[in-house]
Amino acid sequence: MNAKAESTRGYSRRDVLKLSGAMAAWGAVGGIELGSGTAAAAFTKNQRDNWTPDEILAAMKKGNERFRQGKLAPQDFLAQQRATAGAQYPDAVLLSCIDSRAPAEIILDLGIGDIFNCRVAGAVDNPDILGSIEYGCKVAGAKVVLVMGHTNCGAVKGAIDGEELGNLTGLLAKIKPAIAATTYVGDRTTKNPAFVNAVCRRNVELVVDGIPKRSPVLAEMAAAHTIRIAGALYHLDTGTVEFL
Numbered sequence: 001m002n003a004k005a006e007s008t009r010g011y012s013r014r015d016v017l018k019l020s021g022a023m024a025a026w027g028a029v030g031g032i033e034l035g036s037g038t039a040a041a042a043f044t045k046n047q048r049d050n051w052t053p054d055e056i057l058a059a060m061k062k063g064n065e066r067f068r069q070g071k072l073a074p075q076d077f078l079a080q081q082r083a084t085a086g087a088q089y090p091d092a093v094l095l096s097c098i099d100s101r102a103p104a105e106i107i108l109d110l111g112i113g114d115i116f117n118c119r120v121a122g123a124v125d126n127p128d129i130l131g132s133i134e135y136g137c138k139v140a141g142a143k144v145v146l147v148m149g150h151t152n153c154g155a156v157k158g159a160i161d162g163e164e165l166g167n168l169t170g171l172l173a174k175i176k177p178a179i180a181a182t183t184y185v186g187d188r189t190t191k192n193p194a195f196v197n198a199v200c201r202r203n204v205e206l207v208v209d210g211i212p213k214r215s216p217v218l219a220e221m222a223a224a225h226t227i228r229i230a231g232a233l234y235h236l237d238t239g240t241v242e243f244l
């Protein structure tokens with residue numbers, strides 16, 4: 001089996017086959033052309049719906065492993081663009097930071113149509129973000145909400161330093177509870193990367209805990225195990241997405 005046939009849409013073919021059920025179905029679904037060695041396009045609704053939240057998270061972990069190894073799956077973005085033009089069936093909603101060094105689709109080895117991606121400094125939520133996540137899950141069928149912060153986050157450092165600037169002041173205020181909730185003995189300033197990263201981690205945990213409290217829609221789906229709300233911390237220095 002060649003490398004191109006080995007993977008589809010960023011996920012390992014073994015995962016995909018487990019979900020699709022029958023090998024024979026491959027020739028007929030979603031523009032996928034495994035036999036020809038062409039990188040896959042996008043999954044159908046039926047394929048996405050067969051994933052469990054845990055399987056989706058496991059596939060993301062494998063995607064990050066490929067990223068770290070420099071062995072990204074072949075992505076045919078034009079095929080994905082064509083396959084998703086009429087409809088989309090993303091399996092997850094990511095809430096991640098705007099940081100230019102933490103592009104979710106790349107570090108998780110995903111393609112067009114794979115995930116909804118909310119990006120805001122510090123990966124905090126607000127009513128518009130929650131509405132977007134509710135749309136992604138309740139209306140569009142995504143099964144995972146992944147809050148992905150990252151180390152050395154400028155927004156977190158700005159909150160620790162008490163920076164104030166226009167609308168940014170209100171945004172940083174959303175991160176400040178994570179500072180108080182971080183139990184760290186030692187230098188609690190931005191001069192200490194260990195403290196900064198501890199706050200980055202705590203911020204993710206608080207957002208994960210807060211989403212169902214602030215969204216009854218998502219709380220009900222999580223309680224029914226229709227969706228899973230999880231957190232992750234992307235390590236800028238190693239390229240590793242640590243799932244919390």
Ligand SMILES: [Zn+2]
Nearest residue numbers: 097099153154
């Ligand atoms: Zn950041």
